[in-house]
Amino acid sequence: MIAMGRAAVVREYNAPLEIVEYPVPEPEPGAIVVRIDTTTVCGSDVHGWEGAYEGVLPVELPLILGHEAVGVVVALGEGAERDSVGHPVRVGDRLVWAAESCGKCWACTVSKRTTLCPNRRLGMLASSAPPPHFTGMFAEYGYVWPKAGRLRVPDGIKSEWASVATCAVRTVVNAVELAGRIDYQHTVVVQGSGPVGLFATALISTHEPQRLIVVGAPDDRLAIARQWGADHTVSIVGSTPESRLSEVMEQTGGHGSDLTFEASGARGAIEEGLAMSARAGRYVLIGATGKGTQEISPHYIINRGLSVLGSFSGDIDSYYKAFRFLLANRDRFDFDAVIGETHGLDDVTGALEAMRSQSDIKPVIKPGLS
Structure with missing residues (x-):
């Protein structure tokens, strides 16, 4: 494991994001650490940057925004060797993951609407100050919580498409x-x-x-x-x-x-x-x-x-069905038509501005891009 990783952090709403280094965590049992390969920008990220969720959802600065991403597995916690549909997960695999619901509330157990869980951990709204730090996805690394749904990305789906699938499509x-x-x-x-x-x-x-x-x-x-x-x-x-x-x-x-x-x-x-x-x-x-x-x-x-x-969000079953939709229709629809310009981690602010101005439909962030 690399000791430190960079992230684009919101310290003040509507201000340029700051690049901060955090220690890369070791995964606890059930958790996974990934190296972020591709992130796409969502209107919700712009809202988060603007402070629109203050008073609506639990949110605390500083933030690492970003909730649409594909990561490459770099470390597996004990018991994390399979994804949510039973496929084996190994170091080097591409992975997507969902927010973590508690599994113990009325929404999770009785209504079976886990996206409505009041205790749901939304990484992009969680403070990046305490470990594991990398809960949002505008970063070099990402942390998949132990109870979060996760899926291995099929070979026939580009990382940009898979990233978009984790929000818009699901x-x-x-x-x-x-x-x-x-x-x-x-x-x-x-x-x-x-x-x-x-x-x-x-x-x-x-x-x-x-x-x-x-x-x-x-x-x-x-x-x-x-x-x-x-x-x-x-x-x-x-x-x-x-x-x-x-x-x-x-x-x-x-x-x-x-x-x-x-x-x-x-x-x-x-x-x-x-x-x-x-x-x-x-x-x-x-x-x-x-x-x-x-x-x-x-x-x-x-x-x-x-x-x-x-209709709010979607759980890991919707991610799986989103992948099925992309695979079944990749020759019918030009999914690349919505993919925008690629930005490095140092230009996340520019990517957010492109999304806000509608100059791009889906700006892409590649943290490894220099």
Whole structure:
């Protein structure tokens, strides 16, 4: 084991990240230490950098952000020789891992919704000051907690794709499963054309709905949405909520959306999505995390008999299914279309700024890049 490793640390919100060296820990029983190979940047990382989770989730500075990564195993704790589906894990294998749920609360044991565990350890929100330090992934090393789900990355999946799968794709997998049946009978609207919205478009398109519409921006992302299965796209640039509603109604024959996925997090998106929803429709919220409130008109929910569902994250089963989706569709969708510029660890701030400005869909961080 190398004695020390570098990490890009948030000491102050909205300030440039600082490179800090920490001792690389030895893994406790059940834990794994990895060398970070590839990390991709998520909008949630930007929110964390901006301080949006203060007062919403347990968060404590200093932070190592980053929660989408592929690591190469460098040390295995006792009992960590297999992943969550029973595959052997050896030093040198590529690995992804999930947050650690407690396994002892109501959400874990009765509801079986481990992503809702109130004691869940979210590495990017945990202080990096105490050992094992490397809980976030904008770093040279990562620490996989003993009870965290983990999966070996299949050979047919690029590290960049696997990294994206650990957030955007697994989030979509979980949300689509929660939403229920999607088929030729249903009109579907996806609000948002960021990574979650685009992967939602791809996954939903494989269900062959009657009509699939994506509402978002900018134009280059809407072009990917069409390549990935959207029948029609609606730009939010130069349009109004009223004009977008009219366009969706026209595209659905005046019926509205049987199933709507909110994947944007934008102010006003929920009210707009409810207005687009058909009677007895389903509305799945994914993107509106963090601080802030939104005004909605409850009469849409009541008078139209809507089912409104919240979908948060995804556990290791969703990671596994995300990998199956990538492998099954790697010739159908150009997954490289969402992969952005590569940054070294010294330029994590630049990667976050690229994500915030939407100049890149998925900036990549390679800690080993000089």
